[in-house]
Amino acid sequence: DAKTTQPNSMESNEEEPVHLPCNHSTISGTDYIHWYRQLPSQGPEYVIHGLTSNVNNRMASLAIAEDRKSSTLILHRATLRDAAVYYCISYGPYGSTGNQFYFGTGTSLTVIP
Amino acid sequence: DSGVTQTPKHLITATGQRVTLRCSPRSGDLSVYWYQQSLDQGLQFLIQYYNGEERAKGNILERFSAQQFPDLHSELNLSSLELGDSALYFCASSVGTPGNTIYFGEGSWLTVV
Numbered sequence: 001d002a003k004t005t006q007p008n009s010m011e012s013n014e015e016e017p018v019h020l021p022c023n024h025s026t027i028s029g030t031d032y033i034h035w036y037r038q039l040p041s042q043g044p045e046y047v048i049h050g051l052t053s054n055v056n057n058r059m060a061s062l063a064i065a066e067d068r069k070s071s072t073l074i075l076h077r078a079t080l081r082d083a084a085v086y087y088c089i090s091y092g093p094y095g096s097t098g099n100q101f102y103f104g105t106g107t108s109l110t111v112i113p
Numbered sequence: 114d115s116g117v118t119q120t121p122k123h124l125i126t127a128t129g130q131r132v133t134l135r136c137s138p139r140s141g142d143l144s145v146y147w148y149q150q151s152l153d154q155g156l157q158f159l160i161q162y163y164n165g166e167e168r169a170k171g172n173i174l175e176r177f178s179a180q181q182f183p184d185l186h187s188e189l190n191l192s193s194l195e196l197g198d199s200a201l202y203f204c205a206s207s208v209g210t211p212g213n214t215i216y217f218g219e220g221s222w223l224t225v226v
Contacts, residue, residue, distance in 0.1 A: 032211045043115065043203050043217035044156065051212065087156075091211045100169045101146060101205075101215060103156040 003027075003098065004088045009108045012078045020073040020107050022088030027068055031092040035062065035073045036103075037084040044087065044103070047073065083111045116140065117218035119204050125224045131192040134221045138185055138206030144168065145187040146205040146215065147179055156203070162187060163209045194225045 005023040012018040024033065034049040048055055048062045050071075055062040061074040075082055087106040092098030116139035126132055138145050147159040158171035162181035173179075176194075181187040191198060201222055207215040 030211070034215070036215075038156075041201065041220075043117075043205075043219050046214045046216065049212070049214065093211050094163070094168055098211075100158055100171055101161070102158050102171070103148075105155055 003090050003102060004104050006086070006088055006104060006107045008105065009110065011110045011112060012075075013112050014080060015077050018075040018078045018082070018109065020075075020086050020088075020109065021070065022072070023070050024088070024090045025069045027090045028092055028096060028098055029068075030096060031090040031098045033062065033064060033068075033071050034089045034091055034101075035060070036087045036089065037082075038087070038106075039084050045084075047086070078109075078111045080111050080113065083109055085109070115216040115218060117204060117206050117216050119202075119218040119221050121221060122219065123222045123224075125226060126194060128194055128196060128225055130194050130225075131190065132194065132223065134189040134191070134202050134204075134223070136187045136189070136204030136206075136218060138187070138204075139216055142206035142208055142216070143185065144207045144209035145181055145185070146207075147173075147187070147189050148203040148205070149200045150203065150220075151197075151200040154200075159189070168209075191223070196225050199223060199225045 035047040036044040038044045085106040118137040144163045159173040161169040201220045205217040
């Protein structure tokens with residue numbers, strides 16, 4: 001059972017901002033929201049994670065809805081190197097129902113030059 | 114370089130055989146995760162260990178087993194191999210709590226012929 005729902009694919013023009021949505025309507029209060037991305041034949045790469053507040057790092061920003069049922073990964077200026085499959089994952093503490101670091105189908109991002 | 118080391122990088126073996134994949138986690142990480150990714154498929158969570166004990170179990174076949182040793186390295190054993198077991202197997206490690214980053218290795222390519 002998918003714990004998160006993401007669009008299968010999205011396109012963005014190079015140097016434009018990209019907003020990747022994720023629904024996690026069954027998330028519990030102790031589950032963190034993680035975002036990873038993967039290039040073909042490479043291991044997933046950490047992008048960002050958060051619990052309740054919006055988060056920023058050098059790669060991206062994470063906007064978490066007030067009810068925590070959805071979040072959005074924001075790439076401020078897409079580059080060709082950002083073309084990848086992006087995964088949104090909800091992950092909870094040991095003993096909770098969300099204890100598996102489970103990858104869904106992700107969103108395949110295409111960046112158009 | 115994520116700091117997670119997987120060996121071997123490539124392995125070709127025949128059906129019915131048994132192989133062992135090895136993972137050395139990042140220094141200080143107590144938790145190890147294993148994933149399987151078949152060609153053009155998503156990342157399937159297999160199993161997670163924390164400080165030597167099984168923490169979470171995913172879609173791991175009975176022919177597969179894993180363990181984490183006292184020095185925290187982990188091994189994934191695949192037996193009675195079938196053609197369908199051909200895949201990229203990823204190991205990841207983290208401190209072990211949901212609020213921490215999970216780092217992935219480069220994977221072990223297994224080809225069953």
